[in-house]
Amino acid sequence: MSDYKEPADELLDEKPISEATEKDVKSKKEKKENTVYVSQMKTPRFIVEQIVTSGTSGTGQTGSGREHKFLKYDREKSTTKIVNKIEIGKYTYKPLESELIDKNSIYLPSGVKEYGSTDDLLKEIKEYLTFYFEVSPTMEKMLPNYVLFTWVFEKFPFVPYLQFMGRTSTGKTTAGETVASICYKAVDATGAASQSAIFRIADKWGGTLFLDEFDLRGITAESYNSMVSFLKSGVSNRAVLRVEVKGKNFEVKPYMVKSPKIFTSEKMINDAGLQSRTIIIRMEKNKRRIPLYKLQDYWEKGQELRNKLLLWRLENLDKIDLTEIEYGFPELKHLDGRVQQILTPIYYLSDKKGKKEILEFAKEQEEQTKEERRNSEEGNIFTIIYESYEKEGVQPPLTLITEELNKERQNMGYKTKRSERKVSEIVRKILGFETQRLGRGNNRVTTVMIEKDLDKYEELKEYYGLPLSLPETYVPPVPTDPDVKNTGTNGDDSVKTTEDMEEEEIERLFDE
Amino acid sequence: MNKLLSELKQIIVEFDFTHRWSEIEKFWTLGKELNDSKWHLKEDDIAQVADYMEIDEEELWDAILFFKKFPDLNMLPEGKNVSWHGIREAYLK
Numbered sequence: 001m002s003d004y005k006e007p008a009d010e011l012l013d014e015k016p017i018s019e020a021t022e023k024d025v026k027s028k029k030e031k032k033e034n035t036v037y038v039s040q041m042k043t044p045r046f047i048v049e050q051i052v053t054s055g056t057s058g059t060g061q062t063g064s065g066r067e068h069k070f071l072k073y074d075r076e077k078s079t080t081k082i083v084n085k086i087e088i089g090k091y092t093y094k095p096l097e098s099e100l101i102d103k104n105s106i107y108l109p110s111g112v113k114e115y116g117s118t119d120d121l122l123k124e125i126k127e128y129l130t131f132y133f134e135v136s137p138t139m140e141k142m143l144p145n146y147v148l149f150t151w152v153f154e155k156f157p158f159v160p161y162l163q164f165m166g167r168t169s170t171g172k173t174t175a176g177e178t179v180a181s182i183c184y185k186a187v188d189a190t191g192a193a194s195q196s197a198i199f200r201i202a203d204k205w206g207g208t209l210f211l212d213e214f215d216l217r218g219i220t221a222e223s224y225n226s227m228v229s230f231l232k233s234g235v236s237n238r239a240v241l242r243v244e245v246k247g248k249n250f251e252v253k254p255y256m257v258k259s260p261k262i263f264t265s266e267k268m269i270n271d272a273g274l275q276s277r278t279i280i281i282r283m284e285k286n287k288r289r290i291p292l293y294k295l296q297d298y299w300e301k302g303q304e305l306r307n308k309l310l311l312w313r314l315e316n317l318d319k320i321d322l323t324e325i326e327y328g329f330p331e332l333k334h335l336d337g338r339v340q341q342i343l344t345p346i347y348y349l350s351d352k353k354g355k356k357e358i359l360e361f362a363k364e365q366e367e368q369t370k371e372e373r374r375n376s377e378e379g380n381i382f383t384i385i386y387e388s389y390e391k392e393g394v395q396p397p398l399t400l401i402t403e404e405l406n407k408e409r410q411n412m413g414y415k416t417k418r419s420e421r422k423v424s425e426i427v428r429k430i431l432g433f434e435t436q437r438l439g440r441g442n443n444r445v446t447t448v449m450i451e452k453d454l455d456k457y458e459e460l461k462e463y464y465g466l467p468l469s470l471p472e473t474y475v476p477p478v479p480t481d482p483d484v485k486n487t488g489t490n491g492d493d494s495v496k497t498t499e500d501m502e503e504e505e506i507e508r509l510f511d512e
Numbered sequence: 513m514n515k516l517l518s519e520l521k522q523i524i525v526e527f528d529f530t531h532r533w534s535e536i537e538k539f540w541t542l543g544k545e546l547n548d549s550k551w552h553l554k555e556d557d558i559a560q561v562a563d564y565m566e567i568d569e570e571e572l573w574d575a576i577l578f579f580k581k582f583p584d585l586n587m588l589p590e591g592k593n594v595s596w597h598g599i600r601e602a603y604l605k
Contacts, residue, residue: 016553017555017557018551022577022580026577029574097559
């Protein structure tokens with residue numbers, strides 16, 4: 001039984017400090033210690049969401065004067081009420097106060113508004129989005145469902161990301177901003193000065209993060225790994241652990257950063273794992289006339305949609321039941337597991353027509369995922385193994401694989417070579433093949449023993465999407481893997497390993 | 513050498529004392545200002561002040577309480593032989 005009680009008086013105590021007694025001040029201090037600031041909470045009876053009243057959130061004009069309140073939804077009666085605080089036991093819960101709101105860096109609803117049916121709402125979202133930017137017809141249908149998904153994302157164990165990718169002047173920032181503006185508690189974290197700031201924002205608000213011009217290249221290896229770790233952890237219910245300095249002590253603090261993320265970039269994210277968790281929308285130059293400026297209509301319509309989406313969330317959150325799709329949708333079963341994970345939430349919320357579009361998109365997404373896998377170092381090595389084995393019909397020697405790999409790397413402009421020992425490590429530990437020295441006397445060569453595990457070979461073919469439906473001249477790029485270091489020069493003294501390099505030399509490699 | 517050490521020790525003790533007492537005076541004066549009716553301060557204002565001044569809010573409440581308890585600094589039972597941390601522990605919890 002909840003010990004929640006209705007706050008008897010919603011107004012704060014009006015007694016001025018100068019008239020307060022010692023007892024008053026002590027009691028206020030104690031209240032402060034038992035005050036918890038949150039942006040949302042759920043009890044068995046209520047769902048509580050933070051709203052901003054007295055002015056539109058994100059009006060394009062900065063300034064304070066907006067009031068932070070809670071919208072309380074009664075799950076039994078399906079009614080809503082605006083309150084200043086919630087008292088449960090000895091604790092008082094108040095809305096988060098943050099400059100993010102005053103400075104239009106977070107988009108919150110200002111209340112609720114009737115939306116008609118889910119279909120009506122989706123149509124309105126689509127109209128709003130397509131007014132400000134142009135995408136393919138498939139994406140026009142998918143994006144409204146993604147927006148809807150962000151308002152109930154916590155019900156799904158896995159959260160896909162959205163990436164708008166394209167050259168300059170293709171509208172990717174406008175597209176990302178417009179979509180983000182109507183997502184659940186969207187925070188524009190573009191200006192965050194440090195990764196710590198992004199971690200804290202994600203943990204504190206638990207809403208959608210928008211990162212403009214997010215490009216993992218051109219930053220140091222350490223912050224690259226840290227950011228990738230943050231983004232990968234943010235797709236599921238896993239905490240990211242960070243060491244923080246508190247006074248003279250170091251503290252390990254967990255951050256729950258699972259949330260939808262929308263980012264824009266000119267290039268593909270240089271991480272196969274992260275890329276496979278992202279729905280990529282390729283932006284092209286606009287073919288029709290698009291508004292150059294976001295005027296008052298944009299802010300007002302955005303606010304109206306957020307209010308409708310909030311009501312939709314409150315009325316539908318409890319209806320989402322994933323038990324019927326515990327093993328996924330049967331019609332998506334033929335797809336790669338990762339693709340299923342990222343598309344199932346949006347598929348679940350779509351109507352019949354939308355589902356059909358998603359299935360078509362899924363095929364493209366699957367091919368993209370497999371392409372990214374092939375572009376990884378181990379993917380590239382397996383492609384060489386596959387091509388050699390299919391062409392020659394014999395198990396390939398490591399020397400040949402290493403040679404081919406280094407030739408490709410040289411063609412791509414990479415300065416470092418991979419040693420045979422490193423390649424052998426990848427073949428054994430990542431691809432999972434045994435290697436064996438075959439032959440006699442001086443002709444003994446280390447060979448990849450594909451035929452000892454043909455099931456594994458077939459499984460990897462499927463995993464990397466081989467054979468390709470691409471021309472034979474196609475050479476996938478070999479990415480720079482910051483975790484892979486050379487362990488030997490393979491007897492070639494002119495080859496420098498990363499162990500031999502200065503730190504600046506290694507960091508310059510990430511600029512390739 | 514002993515004489516030098518003795519001199520140095522005295523200097524350190526004097527400055528340590530001055531530093532401690534200055535801190536106490538600082539919070540007492542802050543408390544006095546915050547309790548002044550001319551500012552018409554309410555509960556919620558303290559959080560804003562703390563945020564703006566980048567001072568811990570709890571410490572600001574302690575400053576307010578400190579002034580209410582000791583409107584005259586000479587009322588402190590230990591006299592000047594005390595620290596701000598000691599005052600918070602002994603009187604403001």
